[in-house]
Amino acid sequence: xxxxxPSASISSTSSAFLGQSTNNSRISKVSVPASAKxxxxxxxxxxxxxxxxxxxxxxxxxxxxxKLQAGxxxxxxxxRKAAHMMKYPDAQVISLGIGDTTEPIPExxxxxxxxxxxxxxxxxGYSGYGxxxxxxxxxxxxxVVYIFHIYLxxxxxxPNFFCKMQLRAAIASAFYGKLGIEESxxxxxxxxxxxxxxxxxxxxxxxxxxxxxxxYPAYVDSSxxxxxxxxxxxxxxxxxxxxxxxxxxxxxxxxxxxTVRPTDVIFFCSPNNPTGSAATREQLIxxxxxxxxxxxxxxxxxxxxxxxxxxxPRSIFEIPGAKEVAIETVSFSKYAGFTGVRxxxxxxxKELLFSDGFPVAKDFNRIVCTCFNGAxxxxxxxGLACLSPEGIKAMHDVVSFYKENTKIIMDTFNSLGxxxxxxxxxxxxxxxxxxxxxWDVFAEILEKIHLVTTPGSGFGPGGEGFIRVxxxxxxxxxxxxxxxxxxxxx
Amino acid sequence: xxxxxxxxxxxxxxxxxLMLKPRMVQTxxxxxxxxxxxxxxxxxxxxxxxxxKLRNGxxxxxxxxRENExxxxYPYAKLISLGIGDTTEPIPDxxxxxxxxxxxxxSTVKGYKGYGAEQGNKSLRKAIADVIYRGLKVKDTxxxxxxxxxxxxxxxxxxxxxxxxxxxxxxxFPAYIDSGVIIGQAGExxxxxxxxxxxxxxxxxxxxxxxxxxxxTARTDIIFFCSPNNPTGYAASRKQxxxxxxxxxxxxxxxxxxxxxxxxxxxxxPRSIFEIPGAREVAIEVSSFSKFAGFTGVRxxxxxxxEELCFANGFPVIKDFNRIVCTCFNGAxxxxxxxGLACLSPEGSMAVRGVIDYYKENARIIxxxxxxxxxxxxxxxxxxxxxxxxxxxxxWDVFDEILEKTHISTVPGRGFGPGGEEYIRVxxxxxxxxxxxxxxxxxxxxR
Numbered sequence: 047x048x049x050x051x052p053s054a055s056i057s058s059t060s061s062a063f064l065g066q067s068t069n070n071s072r073i074s075k076v077s078v079p080a081s082a083k084x085x086x087x088x089x090x091x092x093x094x095x096x097x098x099x100x101x102x103x104x105x106x107x108x109x110x111x112x113k114l115q116a117g118x119x120x121x122x123x124x125x126r127k128a129a130h131m132m133k134y135p136d137a138q139v140i141s142l143g144i145g146d147t148t149e150p151i152p153e154x155x156x157x158x159x160x161x162x163x164x165x166x167x168x169x170x171g172y173s174g175y176g177x178x179x180x181x182x183x184x185x186x187x188x189x190v191v192y193i194f195h196i197y198l199x200x201x202x203x204x205p206n207f208f209c210k211m212q213l214r215a216a217i218a219s220a221f222y223g224k225l226g227i228e229e230s231x232x233x234x235x236x237x238x239x240x241x242x243x244x245x246x247x248x249x250x251x252x253x254x255x256x257x258x259x260x261x262y263p264a265y266v267d268s269s270x271x272x273x274x275x276x277x278x279x280x281x282x283x284x285x286x287x288x289x290x291x292x293x294x295x296x297x298x299x300x301x302x303x304x305t306v307r308p309t310d311v312i313f314f315c316s317p318n319n320p321t322g323s324a325a326t327r328e329q330l331i332x333x334x335x336x337x338x339x340x341x342x343x344x345x346x347x348x349x350x351x352x353x354x355x356x357x358x359p360r361s362i363f364e365i366p367g368a369k370e371v372a373i374e375t376v377s378f379s380k381y382a383g384f385t386g387v388r389x390x391x392x393x394x395x396k397e398l399l400f401s402d403g404f405p406v407a408k409d410f411n412r413i414v415c416t417c418f419n420g421a422x423x424x425x426x427x428x429g430l431a432c433l434s435p436e437g438i439k440a441m442h443d444v445v446s447f448y449k450e451n452t453k454i455i456m457d458t459f460n461s462l463g464x465x466x467x468x469x470x471x472x473x474x475x476x477x478x479x480x481x482x483x484x485w486d487v488f489a490e491i492l493e494k495i496h497l498v499t500t501p502g503s504g505f506g507p508g509g510e511g512f513i514r515v516x517x518x519x520x521x522x523x524x525x526x527x528x529x530x531x532x533x534x535x536x
Numbered sequence: 537x538x539x540x541x542x543x544x545x546x547x548x549x550x551x552x553x554l555m556l557k558p559r560m561v562q563t564x565x566x567x568x569x570x571x572x573x574x575x576x577x578x579x580x581x582x583x584x585x586x587x588x589k590l591r592n593g594x595x596x597x598x599x600x601x602r603e604n605e606x607x608x609x610y611p612y613a614k615l616i617s618l619g620i621g622d623t624t625e626p627i628p629d630x631x632x633x634x635x636x637x638x639x640x641x642x643s644t645v646k647g648y649k650g651y652g653a654e655q656g657n658k659s660l661r662k663a664i665a666d667v668i669y670r671g672l673k674v675k676d677t678x679x680x681x682x683x684x685x686x687x688x689x690x691x692x693x694x695x696x697x698x699x700x701x702x703x704x705x706x707x708x709f710p711a712y713i714d715s716g717v718i719i720g721q722a723g724e725x726x727x728x729x730x731x732x733x734x735x736x737x738x739x740x741x742x743x744x745x746x747x748x749x750x751x752x753t754a755r756t757d758i759i760f761f762c763s764p765n766n767p768t769g770y771a772a773s774r775k776q777x778x779x780x781x782x783x784x785x786x787x788x789x790x791x792x793x794x795x796x797x798x799x800x801x802x803x804x805x806p807r808s809i810f811e812i813p814g815a816r817e818v819a820i821e822v823s824s825f826s827k828f829a830g831f832t833g834v835r836x837x838x839x840x841x842x843e844e845l846c847f848a849n850g851f852p853v854i855k856d857f858n859r860i861v862c863t864c865f866n867g868a869x870x871x872x873x874x875x876g877l878a879c880l881s882p883e884g885s886m887a888v889r890g891v892i893d894y895y896k897e898n899a900r901i902i903x904x905x906x907x908x909x910x911x912x913x914x915x916x917x918x919x920x921x922x923x924x925x926x927x928x929x930x931x932w933d934v935f936d937e938i939l940e941k942t943h944i945s946t947v948p949g950r951g952f953g954p955g956g957e958e959y960i961r962v963x964x965x966x967x968x969x970x971x972x973x974x975x976x977x978x979x980x981x982x983r
Binding site: 118155 | 576577578579580581582583584585586587590593594596597620622623624625626627628629631632633635636639640642643644645647648649650651652654683684686687689690694695696697698699700710711714715718719720757758785787788789790817818830832833834835844845846847848849850851856859860862863864865866867868869870871872875965
């Protein structure tokens, strides 16, 4: 029986699962506290229709949560898509909205995860909590896999691959080989979005922040939740206390730093979500200089670095001096299709210090030890397989596939006379609809051609007048989407 | 993990050079000599004052470090780890085969899955509601699947914010206090007592049957309560939990109930706070697959936030928690979730029961060992922890002595709060032969 379907006979399981007590006995032995009010205790069983007493705790709602204006952007897109599908049950809705990967993960990676999963049911291969012993077991496991490969005549990675088997070491080598970032600077996680919140917890409520405008919503939203911001100002669609660094066609999608108010923290994403723009080396040198002059910390999100098409920097640490001003957060999501598998990392260099000289990495380590318990060991094994020579090639193939999608989408909008940005160094195309509300354009595209996109204003006021089209999709769907766009806008 | 001893010099105006003092540090069993490094730049970002209030590293990495140091000192010693509560027995095949299947499916067009719902796969949420909370009216929509209880605790703290007050059992799992400090709820640490000013410590010891005296407990917004308890192993009775729910109700408090060890209960103590009437309006429950399915490395857990639970202004807590989960998290790994679903199937539940019974037998052996030595040992019946009393001793000294003389690592009770002084926690996770060997060594030491 496939265990991936919920069991039909679940009802008999609980007594075996929980031990001696049967289901019925869990409730029948309940006694009613004498002092409790009758109508509240029996509320769930037989509430009189006229009883409108709703019990409330005396715990104040977190005022920061109240500042958030709406739900998080992407669940809202999903909700609209679902509503649309209810309205048009026969429509073939194509999703180029939420940036969710669609192509299968290459087998060299999933077979490693399958083998690790299986190994967890063996004495030699079982491992518990991550650090220390977990790593040792992973090394042992990798050797088992290596020998296994020999007997199955599966193409083997070269022996020296197994010399550096721990994931942090592999990341340091693959991504930061010549940049002086060491294994101990790397913190493996369950993804960049989670890391952003952990970084916010680290930084606390008293710091000020700057973001690009538009930007990935998690930076602003997590900042609001942490209490770094003031209230939302409806007229300008900005939170007080956040410095919004406009990125637009007028400034080549790189902020004019001479007009940016200095803040403690600068969130910078390049290649950029949503605009697709990737900063040049010269621009990043200026950014690092700006941070240095103002004593700021850059939180650099390079989740799309593998999509870069030329020789512009793939890591902030390619810029001299960056180690003293920057943290970098990255993810396997968009390289290996790990959006559901959950794996990423953050680099906090030893040289990065708070104003009192205390190393930021020490505090981040404390956060990671206290507020987190490691990425799944199976996901980590997948990550390690991603960084084998075969795995790296496989990731490049996946990225190339999505880049080809991006090109098709870009060409479509270009042919229709739209001004587009992005697409060259990122799996996103940023399309300008001058003078139009982005939510209106989103709704129109969804209604008329059953295509989901993301309205630019969801990424900040600087996104108004733009639509983000993501390039993640099966080739057939992307081609069909482009056909429909041509019909709509010709 | 590394640690520099640095000279803290003000780095505020023009950037003075900072000389980092070299220090021998030990990390993961290696001795790393830090280099004398000249640093020209300090940022002007102030360190988060809340982090400064944490005096030491988190408890369990500290235990790990001590084990490594010990192994450095005695490279041929057979160290037995009964310290960090880490599961040791393989996960039953029926569960891992589901994870294998899911991993392989990710390479197929049909089986590939990208982002899952942040709240978890519907089938898993439903299975948790149907199996774990059968008969208790917990809806699948009230269940948030996560990557584990420790992570959920911090997300709950983010939800609640810095302006709430909290109560914890004393002793308790350190993440409650530490996360409270980090978020800014705890106030300053009083060095003499080892307690944070704003935290209400509810002492739990043999004198009060390991249940706090609620009549002397101050009102707080939040009450963290773990049952079966880590570290004492005590499971609260139905009557006691009714008192707790009533106490919360009277004070308008929210209980955060940690039931990670519920599967270890041997008697008819409640396995969920939601067995208590009225709990839905005052409690959140956090639980985990770690200790009943061996998922400590796989990473899977859940939190239940009932729809009825409201803030003072009537706003449903579940709405805000959902927002946190959508913004600060991106779902548990889909492979881990497939494993979780298998755990809750009829065959999976039976298999998992076998592993739990194995650890419970370990706990019994450990309990018997200490009893035979005339030491007062608590817990061990409803939880995989034995809580041993060494009256008049410093728990770190006892920890050191046991480690030095028998090469067994445990956890000093003081690590769980001031109420843990004089106690040692011995965890029952281990291969049977290690447990038996440990038992023998302890008998030799303490006879």
